[in-house]
Amino acid sequence: MVSKKVYQPTESLLNQINSPEDLRKLDREALPFLCKEIREMLIEVVSKNGGHLSSNLGIVEATVALHYVFQSPEDKILWDVGHQAYVHKILTGRREQFSTIRQENGLSGFPKQKESPHDAFVAGHSSNSISAALGIAKAARLSGKEQHTVAVIGDGALTGGEAYEGLNNAGRSKERLCVILNDNEVSISKNVGAISKHLANIRTKPHYFRAKDRIEGLFDRLGAVGRPFKKLIVSVKKMVKDSLYDSNLFENFGFVYLGPVDGHDCNSLIDVFQRAKSLNRPVLIHMHTTKGKGYSFAEENPGAYHGAPSFDAEKGGLDIISEDCFSCVFGKELARLATEDPAICAVTAAMKYGTGLQYFRDGIRDRLFDVGIAEQHAVTFSAGLAAQGMKPVFAVYSTFLQRAYDQVLEDCAIENNKVVLAVDRAGIVGEDGETHQGIFDVSFLSAIPGITIFSPSSYQELKDDLFSALYRTDGLVAIRYPRGKEPAELAVFDAAFAPFRVIGEEAPSVLLVTYGRITAQAILAVEALKSHGVCAAVLQLNQIHPIPDEAILEALKAGKVFFFEEGIAKGSVAEHFGGRLLQAGFSGTYRFRAIDNQFVPHAPAKNALHHLGLDAEGMVSFVNQFI
Numbered sequence: 001m002v003s004k005k006v007y008q009p010t011e012s013l014l015n016q017i018n019s020p021e022d023l024r025k026l027d028r029e030a031l032p033f034l035c036k037e038i039r040e041m042l043i044e045v046v047s048k049n050g051g052h053l054s055s056n057l058g059i060v061e062a063t064v065a066l067h068y069v070f071q072s073p074e075d076k077i078l079w080d081v082g083h084q085a086y087v088h089k090i091l092t093g094r095r096e097q098f099s100t101i102r103q104e105n106g107l108s109g110f111p112k113q114k115e116s117p118h119d120a121f122v123a124g125h126s127s128n129s130i131s132a133a134l135g136i137a138k139a140a141r142l143s144g145k146e147q148h149t150v151a152v153i154g155d156g157a158l159t160g161g162e163a164y165e166g167l168n169n170a171g172r173s174k175e176r177l178c179v180i181l182n183d184n185e186v187s188i189s190k191n192v193g194a195i196s197k198h199l200a201n202i203r204t205k206p207h208y209f210r211a212k213d214r215i216e217g218l219f220d221r222l223g224a225v226g227r228p229f230k231k232l233i234v235s236v237k238k239m240v241k242d243s244l245y246d247s248n249l250f251e252n253f254g255f256v257y258l259g260p261v262d263g264h265d266c267n268s269l270i271d272v273f274q275r276a277k278s279l280n281r282p283v284l285i286h287m288h289t290t291k292g293k294g295y296s297f298a299e300e301n302p303g304a305y306h307g308a309p310s311f312d313a314e315k316g317g318l319d320i321i322s323e324d325c326f327s328c329v330f331g332k333e334l335a336r337l338a339t340e341d342p343a344i345c346a347v348t349a350a351m352k353y354g355t356g357l358q359y360f361r362d363g364i365r366d367r368l369f370d371v372g373i374a375e376q377h378a379v380t381f382s383a384g385l386a387a388q389g390m391k392p393v394f395a396v397y398s399t400f401l402q403r404a405y406d407q408v409l410e411d412c413a414i415e416n417n418k419v420v421l422a423v424d425r426a427g428i429v430g431e432d433g434e435t436h437q438g439i440f441d442v443s444f445l446s447a448i449p450g451i452t453i454f455s456p457s458s459y460q461e462l463k464d465d466l467f468s469a470l471y472r473t474d475g476l477v478a479i480r481y482p483r484g485k486e487p488a489e490l491a492v493f494d495a496a497f498a499p500f501r502v503i504g505e506e507a508p509s510v511l512l513v514t515y516g517r518i519t520a521q522a523i524l525a526v527e528a529l530k531s532h533g534v535c536a537a538v539l540q541l542n543q544i545h546p547i548p549d550e551a552i553l554e555a556l557k558a559g560k561v562f563f564f565e566e567g568i569a570k571g572s573v574a575e576h577f578g579g580r581l582l583q584a585g586f587s588g589t590y591r592f593r594a595i596d597n598q599f600v601p602h603a604p605a606k607n608a609l610h611h612l613g614l615d616a617e618g619m620v621s622f623v624n625q626f627i
Contacts, residue, residue: 124435127160154182331356
């Protein structure tokens with residue numbers, strides 16, 4: 001008996017892949033070796049640049065199989081959440097640029113239509129893929145195109161309500177739509193039993209599909225005689241499946257359900273993708289993957305390597321969150337207060353570690369609620385807690401709070417419920433780019449009647465603001481603070497709570513007004529102006545809405561007032577401040593610089609602030625135009 005020759009590549013396979021067409025030229029037996037090379041590239045690049053590692057390691061085989069079967073960019077592939085699209089970028093002509101991912105002027109960390117025709121839809125926030133894919137599929141039908149549309153949803157995204165709205169509409173459509181549920185056990189389902197795994201393996205094989213089609217075709221040819229038998233077999237099959245899979249949710253929505261399938265077996269994936277493609281109707285493929293697959297550190301601790309800073313690829317050992325950051329200080333202080341006050345509850349939308357709530361434990365774990373990627377539910381859930389006398393604190397990234405604006409307005413503000421919004425990642429966040437910059441929250445929150453907004457500049461102010469939000473302030477309160485560390489210039493702020501403070505000359509002719517972390521840049525700008533003989537000071541706001549009356553009175557003393565704001569200009573504090581000055585009879589010079597009607601691309605936060613003229617150099621240059 002002659003043993004079968006084992007395939008072994010003699011050169012790099014990945015270096016041959018400059019497009020999906022190149023991928024489809026490979027034999028199936030070569031694909032596991034290609035996947036190994038892709039994982040090596042992911043670890044090498046993300047360890048240097050930072051980024052989303054675990055989710056991309058888990059989707060390597062599925063991405064390879066997708067591009068092996070579907071014809072991108074004619075067929076449209078959507079990623080949900082988009083942070084799992086790194087492999088997609090490598091296979092669609094961006095391999096040589098991949099080392100620039102999340103770097104200034106390099107590749108975005110998320111799908112971006114302007115970046116490549118293979119990126120069908122922007123995907124920085126979760127749970128939107130099925131809705132968008134249905135729209136794309138409908139448009140294809142209306143345009144007479146015979147393309148297929150694929151939505152890859154996973155990493156918890158199916159906990160978001162919009163995903164179910166999409167399923168409800170997509171399943172009863174007749175479009176060529178394939179939804180791939182990437183179930184990495186961070187999402188929705190529990191492990192299935194041995195029998196259902198065995199049947200799933202059978203059902204992913206081409207001969208199963210051929211036999212199924214032949215039998216159904218036979219009954220169809222028998223006409224009226226065959227229809228009752230076909231109906232009986234379908235009913236029995238459905239009953240067996242329901243008993244094995246514990247849920248028939250997706251078929252109830254109207255999808256053909258295929259799976260579960262091993263998400264790390266290229267051959268099985270290719271077979272089931274080809275089957276889905278042949279059906280020409282809504283199909284949901286349920287695949288199991290391991291988040292962090294192929295890198296032991298990430299497999300053991302996928303949360304730490306979800307959105308990682310740069311790290312030593314050989315040693316691993318990445319911390320989940322730095323001990324020296326606003327998120328960490330907030331989490332520890334909230335936990336301390338909660339141990340003393342049984343009414344305090346913490347709420348998160350699947351961002352426990354990112355917002356520092358991992359410290360909310362040791363006897364208070366029962367008051368920590370992770371609701372999944374469901375910000376709307378989180379806000380209304382918090383309002384329900386508040387309505388019964390609890391003190392809920394919802395810790396959420398600024399960019400994700402946008403998803404729950406209606407609930408903040410309707411469910412919290414109207415009844416003046418005591419809900420505290422801990423708005424993390426406020427301002428420029430850096431490498432995650434347009435979809436994640438926290439520059440809109442001040443504008444949309446300040447329009448809400450009765451809300452109080454704090455924006456601390458230092459760790460001590462953050463602690464003070466949290467206490468004030470819980471015990472000194474009525475109704476809805478937002479505390480917004482930046483990503484990263486406290487600026488060294490602001491660590492000296494004393495412990496006394498103050499809604500604002502003046503730093504510098506007592507009677508300045510030039511006053512720089514600002515808030516948050518760029519207060520440090522304003523202090524540096526004042527020093528530079530003083531060196532050129534300009535009498536200047538900084539008015540630092542801590543409570544930014546409503547603006548304290550005393551702060552307006554302080555500004556009226558200066559002849560020239562300049563406001564600098566790390567946020568969108570329309571609806572900004574700077575606009576409100578200028579209006580208040582005008583109402584108070586101010587007759588001097590008032591100018592402000594904020595982010596003017598634009599989305600801010602990915603770049604290190606320091607660089608982005610410089611480009612926007614919101615660092616010390618930009619502030620001095622702006623002031624010098626008017627003095």
